[in-house]
Amino acid sequence: MSTFVEAARAAEREMRELFPPTPLLRNDHLSQRYGAEIWLKREDLSPVRSYKIRGAMNAMRKARAAGAERFVCASAGNHAQGMAYACAHFGVSGTIYMPVTTPKQKIDKTRAFGGEHVEVRLTGDYVDDTLRAAEAHCKEVGAHFLSPFDDADVIEGQASVAVEMLETLDEPPEVVVLPVGGGGLSAGVRRILSEVSPHTETILVEPAGGASLAAALEVGEPVTLPRVDTFVDGAAVARIGKRTWEVLREVDPRDVLRVSEDRICTTILEMLNVEGIVLEPAGALAVDALKDVAERIEGRRVVCVTSGGNFDFERLPEVKERAQRFSGLKKYLILRLPQRPGALRDFLQTLGPDDDIARFEYLKKSARNFGSVLIGIEAQRAEDFRGLFERMDAAGFLYRDITGDQSLTDFLV
The missing domain is CATH 3.40.50.1100 (Rossmann fold)
Structure with a gap:
């Protein structure tokens, strides 16, 4: 073997x-x-x-055997928690760099696992930025850098x-x-x-x-x-x-x-x-x-x-939200709605019995004959939208399905 x-x-x-x-x-x-x-x-x-506790624990165990007592890492969360847990277990100090964008739950848990043995520093928007800061600090203080993956012991x-x-x-x-x-x-x-x-x-x-x-x-x-x-x-x-x-x-x-x-x-x-x-x-x-x-x-x-x-x-x-859109159960439309009494009622009558309006934003502009509506619709079944669009077409409504337009949905939704 x-x-x-x-x-x-x-x-x-x-x-x-x-x-x-x-x-x-x-x-x-x-x-x-x-x-x-x-x-x-x-x-x-x-x-x-x-699983990140495994690599962190093994690498720290071996580094300590070689004389290391101070550790630094960069992580978006899981490796950070593994290192924090290992630091507390071995009683060594650790400085953990995490992106500012890291979910709060992961930051809080890292601090909880490490307690007095670790310091968490939030730096950079992306892991690459965080990594550069961690490596610079590691060289400055002469600590052992604990890589999240690119290390033989990890x-x-x-x-x-x-x-x-x-x-x-x-x-x-x-x-x-x-x-x-x-x-x-x-x-x-x-x-x-x-x-x-x-x-x-x-x-x-x-x-x-x-x-x-x-x-x-x-x-x-x-x-x-x-x-x-x-x-x-x-x-x-x-x-x-x-x-x-x-x-x-x-x-x-x-x-x-x-x-x-x-x-x-x-x-x-x-x-x-x-x-x-x-x-x-x-x-x-x-x-x-x-x-x-x-x-x-x-x-x-x-x-x-x-x-x-x-x-x-x-x-x-x-x-x-992302699951519904992927499964075809939720769609976002830009609807051109005539600016006349009863137009909204006419549109609502095209909805099926299980269709649900999840979002509705309408800006009425008096100098125009039509107003634009951002509307989000949830359905019970993906195929329900086929019938909805057929009814909207028959009623003469002009609309644009923007569900698959990532730029628009990132901005509007």
Whole structure:
């Protein structure tokens, strides 16, 4: 057995000082839906509600053995919480840089986990800005920089997910579905599986607005994405890690999926409403990807890693909004309404019995014959809009569906 596998197993044993193995649970709802045996590796149930505690703890353990007593990191939340928890456990000081845009829930939890051992500094709008500030501070004070993913000891710690998974199951899974951000988790798990269970297939999943691995595979080396959608903040990374790339460069591009941020929202709501499982956007990536591989996994044993559950419920209205729009249950229209008595009543009569007006903004301009209305409509079924539009056309109303116009909806909605 290789040194890496033995080291990952040793790291897993050391973690029992901090927390028990996270559950690996068969999910009946997903199993029935996909005609497969679906298991969830519940990293959302770790002490910091993500797998990031593993890499942080393992890297800090090794750095302390080499004499380090002061640590610095940059993180949008989950790695920060893992480092804070480890700092409190080992009794060392840590400075944690987080973007100003980080959800308040993650900032508060980081401070709570670290207590007097950590200082949180909010810097920059994006993780790249935060990273530069953290690295500069690290050099200034001579601290040990704890990378969120691009570190051999962090990768080794994240690999303990696979160690636990294989020890729990009576037989290895046929497929493992993993989220990808910087690549620490996927690199660690793939290294374990390649040696211990080489017949297990891995499917890697990225958010469409942060597909840095797919971009690297296209050109054969890591590249920096020109822009990143930060909605899936736990996996929205502009550039795959250098060390993680050395492991992931051999991945078949067909095994790397890109899923839309809006569709992820439908999975977050489904898991919350049906299963009572709280997942953050990055934590829902692996489950959401099952929709794209339904035929491939039918009749097979599949493990999805639910990588995090640090969901700020203040974001729930946005998640619901994006899920409704993706599912075709909510649309936004710009309606040209004649400025005459009864025009609004005529429009309302075109609505079906289950159609609901969720937003209505009307600006009456006396010098014009028509006024513009921004209207949001919710339906019970996506096909209901076909009938609504037919009735509006028959009544002579002029309108524009702006639901798919991202620029307009970002500004107006």
